[in-house]
Amino acid sequence: MEKLCPKCGEPRLTKGMIAYCRKCSNEYAKQWKKNHTDTPEQREHRLIYARGRDSRISPEQLQRDKDKARERVIRLGEDYKNMRKAYYISMQEKLKLGLCSRSLGCANSVAGITRFCLEHWMVVIGNAAQRKVKHGIIKVCPSELVNLWNIQKSICPITGILLSPGVNVHLDHIVPIARGGDNAMSNLRFVHDSVNQMKGNMLDSEFRCFMLTHGPQMIEWAKK
Numbered sequence: 467m468e469k470l471c472p473k474c475g476e477p478r479l480t481k482g483m484i485a486y487c488r489k490c491s492n493e494y495a496k497q498w499k500k501n502h503t504d505t506p507e508q509r510e511h512r513l514i515y516a517r518g519r520d521s522r523i524s525p526e527q528l529q530r531d532k533d534k535a536r537e538r539v540i541r542l543g544e545d546y547k548n549m550r551k552a553y554y555i556s557m558q559e560k561l562k563l564g565l566c567s568r569s570l571g572c573a574n575s576v577a578g579i580t581r582f583c584l585e586h587w588m589v590v591i592g593n594a595a596q597r598k599v600k601h602g603i604i605k606v607c608p609s610e611l612v613n614l615w616n617i618q619k620s621i622c623p624i625t626g627i628l629l630s631p632g633v634n635v636h637l638d639h640i641v642p643i644a645r646g647g648d649n650a651m652s653n654l655r656f657v658h659d660s661v662n663q664m665k666g667n668m669l670d671s672e673f674r675c676f677m678l679t680h681g682p683q684m685i686e687w688a689k690k
Contacts, residue, residue, distance in 0.1 A: 578631030588612050591637050595649055606649050611637075615656060622658040629656055636662035640670060 471478040471487035478487050486494060557567040566572040566583035574583030582590065585608060592606035620629045629635045638657040641647030644667045657665075665673045 578633055578635075580632035584615070584631065585609075585612060587631050588615070595637055595639075595654070606654075607651075610651050611654075614651065614654065618656055620656075622661065623655055624661050625658050627658050629658065634659050638662045638665065642667040642669075645669065 469478050470476065471485075471490050473486060473490045476487040476489070478485060553570075556570060560567050560570075561576070561581060564575055566574045566576055566586055567581045568583070568586035568589075572583060572586065574585065576582060577584040577587050580587050588608040588611040592608050592611055595606050618629075621627070622629055627634070635656055636659040638655050638661075639647045639649075640653050640655060647653050668676065
């Protein structure tokens with residue numbers, strides 16, 4: 467059922483929590499701005515009050531207040547630097563122990579030669595895949611990527627090579643993004659990085675044809 471504006475009875479805007487139509491909403495915004503904008507007299511009164519306050523404080527006291535404010539800003543900056551330094555040191559200590567450095571609360575072991583555990587490494591991989599799709603982004607769920615990794619048993623489906631995070635793994639789109647593919651789990655797989663780079667924007671059928679045509683020549687060249 468279409469919702470109507472309570473003022474004029476026209477269909478109201480459905481975006482957000484706006485309860486009026488566009489015309490009534492614009493009129494309401496203009497009226498609110500008019501009622502909540504200071505008049506020139508109010509602005510002048512506030513300026514006179516501020517000047518009077520400064521005139522009631524001695525120059526020495528005013529300078530002391532400024533010095534205290536400056537010291538407080540410097541102290542907060544130093545506290546922030548110390549906090550970041552302590553966080554960095556704690557992350558380095560976790561890495562020395564072979565633990566995930568994604569967050570202080572994660573106590574899982576790192577995956578491969580990465581700095582993250584398998585779950586947090588999948589978060590990084592999913593974010594990278596998500597940025598490739600400009601329109602109609604489909605979010606990649608890290609838990610689903612972990613399930614896909616376990617289903618493949620860390621094996622490249624094309625070469626049969628054992629995959630290791632941070633060493634030789636790429637997340638491949640079976641139908642490339644440039645060819646209209648998306649981030650659906652049915653369109654994703656983990657493959658060897660060299661294979662993914664060689665495949666480029668080709669479909670599986672095109673890549674098979676390419677390998678059958680040029681593969682023997684590449685093998686002969688490698689034997690030299």
